[in-house]
Each structure stands twice: as C-alpha cells, then as structure tokens.
Amino acid sequence: MGRSYSEKIQKLNDEVTLEVITHFIKELKKSYLGYGEIKKYLTELQKDIVENVEIFLEESGEQGEIAAASLDKKLPRRYKVNVLVSQKSDDFPIVVEESPNYHTLFGYTETATYKGTVFTDFSLIRSGALHKANGGVLLIDAIKVLEQPYVWDGLKRALRSLPAKPNST
Numbered sequence: 001m002g003r004s005y006s007e008k009i010q011k012l013n014d015e016v017t018l019e020v021i022t023h024f025i026k027e028l029k030k031s032y033l034g035y036g037e038i039k040k041y042l043t044e045l046q047k048d049i050v051e052n053v054e055i056f057l058e059e060s061g062e063q064g065e066i067a068a069a070s071l072d073k074k075l076p077r078r079y080k081v082n083v084l085v086s087q088k089s090d091d092f093p094i095v096v097e098e099s100p101n102y103h104t105l106f107g108y109t110e111t112a113t114y115k116g117t118v119f120t121d122f123s124l125i126r127s128g129a130l131h132k133a134n135g136g137v138l139l140i141d142a143i144k145v146l147e148q149p150y151v152w153d154g155l156k157r158a159l160r161s162l163p164a165k166p167n168s169t
Contacts, residue, residue: 017053021046045079077123084127085134093136097129100140101148105129105155130158 025046032038049056055076084107087093097104107128111120129138145151 013053014050017050018046021049049079077121080123082123082125084125085131087135091136093133094139095129095133095136096139098141100129100145100151102151102154103128105140105151106158107131 025042028042029039032042055078105128107126107130109120110124110126111118112124113119129140145155
C-alpha cells in the first residue's frame with residue numbers, strides 16, 4: 001500500500017513538473033532554432049529537472065545546500081552556464097599577456113568552501129589568455145614564458161593540438 005502511494009506521488013510530481021517546464025523549454029527551443037546542440041541540451045535539461053525535481057521542492061540534503069551556497073539562490077548550480085569566453089563572430093581578438101604563467105595562459109579551476117567542505121565544478125572553471133585569443137592573436141614575451149615552469153611545454157602541447165586549417169584558396 002505504502003509503495004504504491006509513493007509511486008503515485010512520484011508520478012504526480014513528474015507530471016506536474018513536466019507540465020510546468022515544458023512551456024518554458026519550448027520557448028527557449030524556438031529562440032535557438034538554428035542551434036542543434038542547444039536544443040539537445042534543453043531536452044536533456046528538461047529530463048534532468050523532471051528526474052531531480054526534489055532539488056526544487058526541498059532545500060535539504062547535499063544538493064540543496066550546494067544550491068543554496070551558489071550566488072543565485074533561485075537556480076541550483078547544476079543548471080547554470082559558465083561562459084568562458086564570449087566573442088562576436090566578426091571580432092579578431094588581440095590579447096596581450098604581460099605576465100604569462102601557467103594559470104594566466106591556460107586557465108584554472110577555482111575551489112569553493114561550504115561548511116568546511118572544499119568543492120569545485122564546471123562553474124568554477126576560469127579561462128586563460130589562450131581561450132581569450134582563440135581566433136586571433138596572443139602576444140607574449142618569449143623570455144617570460146621560458147622563465148616560468150611548465151609554460152613552454154604546455155604552450156607547445158596546446159599549439160600542436162590545434163586542428164589543421166584547410167587552405168582558403
């Protein structure tokens with residue numbers, strides 16, 4: 001009896017959640033009509049919200065505490081977007097890195113502490129000069145690069161991993 005009752009409650013929660021968010025997801029999908037990856041993400045987001053509706057219903061438990069610790073308390077951390085770099089398609093970035101060390105060139109991941117527990121996630125990833133100069137030019141002092149440990153090797157590795165550009169003739 002108790003099991004069937006909790007299954008019915010779960011099914012009702014799923015149906016109500018789906019009904020509430022479907023409208024918003026459809027509107028977002030209309031806005032991003034030409035972007036297949038974003039539409040796929042929104043479909044997965046809708047599914048995840050339905051499966052994890054308890055995050056929104058109760059503020060207890062580990063996920064609720066981490067969500068409450070986030071800067072915007074209205075939206076749990078797992079649903080936020082971390083934009084590393086934003087550029088217009090016609091921009092040609094020119095980035096000058098005055099003090100090229102490993103973190104300033106390649107980026108880094110921050111950590112946060114909540115109730116004595118150190119954690120990190122995608123929202124704490126920070127971009128480096130290589131990300132900011134993508135599609136443009138990065139100006140750095142070669143001597144400063146060679147003076148920093150691991151930077152020269154990392155820079156060579158990053159440049160080797162770039163995809164080859166086709167000839168534009």
